[in-house]
Amino acid sequence: xxxxxxxxxxxxxxxxxxxxxxxxxxxxxxxxxxxxxxxxxxxxxxxxxxxxxxxxxxxxxxxxxxxxxxxxxxxxxxxxxxxxxxxxxxxxxxxxxxxxxxxxxxxxxxxxxxxxxxxxxxxxxxxxxxxxxxxxxxxxxxxxxxxxxxxxxxxxxxxxxxxxxxxxxxxxxxxxxxxxxxxxxxxxxxxxxxxxxxxxxxxxxxxxxxxxxxxxxxxxxxxxxxxxxxxxxxxxxxxxxxxxxxxxxxxxxxxxxxxxxxxxxxxxxxxxxxxxxxxxxxxxxxxxxxxxxxxxx
Amino acid sequence: xxxxxxxxxxxxxxxxxxxxxxxxxxxxxxxxxxxxxxxxxxxxxxxxxxxxxxxxxxxxxxxxxxxxxxxxxxxxxxxxxxxxxxxxxxxxxxxxxxxxxxxxxxxxxxxxxxxxxxxxxxxxxxxxxxxxxxxxxxxxxxxxxxxxxxxxxxxxxxxxxxxxxxxxxxxxxxxxxxxxxxxxxxxxxxxxxxxxxxxxxx
Numbered sequence: 290x291x292x293x294x295x296x297x298x299x300x301x302x303x304x305x306x307x308x309x310x311x312x313x314x315x316x317x318x319x320x321x322x323x324x325x326x327x328x329x330x331x332x333x334x335x336x337x338x339x340x341x342x343x344x345x346x347x348x349x350x351x352x353x354x355x356x357x358x359x360x361x362x363x364x365x366x367x368x369x370x371x372x373x374x375x376x377x378x379x380x381x382x383x384x385x386x387x388x389x390x391x392x393x394x395x396x397x398x399x400x401x402x403x404x405x406x407x408x409x410x411x412x413x414x415x416x417x418x419x420x421x422x423x424x425x426x427x428x429x430x431x432x433x434x435x436x437x438x439x440x441x442x443x444x445x446x447x448x449x450x451x452x453x454x455x456x457x458x459x460x461x462x463x464x465x466x467x468x469x470x471x472x473x474x475x476x477x478x479x480x481x482x483x484x485x486x487x488x489x490x491x492x493x494x495x496x497x498x499x500x501x502x503x504x505x506x507x508x509x510x511x512x513x514x515x516x517x518x519x520x521x522x523x524x525x526x527x528x529x530x531x532x533x534x535x536x537x538x539x540x541x542x543x544x545x546x547x548x549x550x551x552x553x554x555x556x557x558x559x560x561x562x563x564x565x566x567x568x569x570x571x572x573x574x575x576x577x578x579x580x581x582x583x584x585x586x
Numbered sequence: 587x588x589x590x591x592x593x594x595x596x597x598x599x600x601x602x603x604x605x606x607x608x609x610x611x612x613x614x615x616x617x618x619x620x621x622x623x624x625x626x627x628x629x630x631x632x633x634x635x636x637x638x639x640x641x642x643x644x645x646x647x648x649x650x651x652x653x654x655x656x657x658x659x660x661x662x663x664x665x666x667x668x669x670x671x672x673x674x675x676x677x678x679x680x681x682x683x684x685x686x687x688x689x690x691x692x693x694x695x696x697x698x699x700x701x702x703x704x705x706x707x708x709x710x711x712x713x714x715x716x717x718x719x720x721x722x723x724x725x726x727x728x729x730x731x732x733x734x735x736x737x738x739x740x741x742x743x744x745x746x747x748x749x750x751x752x753x754x755x756x757x758x759x760x761x762x763x764x765x766x767x768x769x770x771x772x773x774x775x776x777x778x779x780x781x782x783x784x785x786x787x788x
Contacts, residue, residue, distance in 0.1 A: 314614070314615070314737055315674060315675060315677070315678055315733060315735055315737050315738065316615070316643075316671045316672065316674065316675065316738075317670065317671050317674065318674065340613065340739055343613075343616075344616045344640070344739065344741075347616065347640055347641075347642060348616075348640060348641065350642075351640070351641035351642055351645075352641075355641070355706070428649075502614045503614060505646075506614065506642040506643065506645070506646055507642060509642070509645050509646040509649050510641060510642040510645035510646070512645075512649060513645040513648055513649050513706070514645075
């Protein structure tokens with residue numbers, strides 16, 4: 290009974306992370322789904338401020354890119370890099386960007402802080418550079434209109450990404466479900482959970498596969514100014530900013546989980562660990578499958 | 587023990603922030619707008635809308651639709667933009683949400699669409715027909731412009747956000763403020779709205 294209550298609470302706690310990931314550019318693509326406003330417990334003008342900061346950062350960045358490109362003056366480059374890093378960090382604080390899946394995965398595995406850092410960094414760079422590569426591929430290889438085609442590319446990557454994520458979620462769900470609800474084996478035979486780290490790159494790839502619209506727009510703007518190299522550098526710096534935020538979230542979860550597990554007995558810690566893994570796996574599988582269905586449909 | 591409590595803190599922060607954070611990532615497109623309230627001999631004729639986009643979205647549209655890359659939009663390029671980067675907004679009421687006396691008015695179509703590109707800055711102009719006959723009674727209209735998906739954020743320009751055209755026969759009051767009756771983006775944003783009142787001059 291206690292296990293079931295823990296499982297239910299955890300499931301509802303994790304739900305709000307995943308809702309708005311399917312946003313499409315309403316100007317250039319027919320939306321398959323429209324956002325539906327979800328209730329929030331805390332409203333804050335701080336978030337409105339974040340939106341305004343993003344607007345200001347973006348405008349300032351475009352001014353500086355134009356300045357660098359038209360005047361050839363390299364002095365503003367450093368400031369531009371600082372802005373790009375800040376923009377990436379703020380941008381990744383919101384929904385999407387793989388935080389939910391990354392969090393769920395490290396919750397269900399024994400991950401070190403270093404692994405959290407690497408996972409966040411890989412995810413951010415895959416997310417950022419899938420946008421950059423997508424733009425370059427569409428423009429130079431396929432010679433297609435980016436704005437129009439990007440929706441199709443995004444949908445295709447979403448199908449792959451959500452498919453992979455839901456399968457990985459199913460694996461976590463089954464593994465922890467078995468450990469949680471099967472008869473406990475004697476501690477002598479209990480296998481120690483291996484430190485997570487081996488499957489890091491495929492996971493980060495699955496999570497970060499969907500192109501980041503922010504990087505796409507920066508790349509397109511740079512290309513329109515004939516500044517391909519600058520575009521790629523900015524994509525890297527924005528990804529670095531996103532990496533800081535995503536890694537920060539993951540590391541906070543890793544530290545928090547370790548703290549919680551230290552406060553209880555080893556037996557209960559094991560039960561909580563498997564409960565978290567079970568719920569995380571279920572949430573990843575359910576939402577991965579749901580978004581997969583929407584993306585395919 | 588104190589250390590353990592400190593360690594628990596990040597988890598609690600994460601759980602709480604899960605319900606709060608969904609404001610950060612969006613929007614991706616930023617629009618600054620001007621509204622022109624247009625009257626005719628019968629009363630309100632509609633709203634003329636000017637949207638100036640952020641430079642990066644402008645770059646994206648220019649990349650796809652300024653086919654000769656001359657930095658300006660010709661007739662066929664404007665047509666291409668209308669078909670491929672504007673008409674889909676019909677799904678979202680063209681981002682224009684009007685109420686007439688508290689009753690919603692559905693924007694089924696727009697007219698006079700045009701797009702300009704000047705020094706890399708993109709502007710859309712279009713007209714939303716909305717006929718409301720003027721008489722001695724005060725008519726109350728609200729015009730909220732927002733993207734319900736919040737992929738785009740729309741702000742009023744600071745300088746002359748609203749103008750009136752051919753309004754000589756009417757007494758008109760306008761005000762721009764946030765509309766507490768409308769919320770978007772997880773209930774955190776009240777869109778900036780034009781509150782319009784008019785009646786025939788006595």
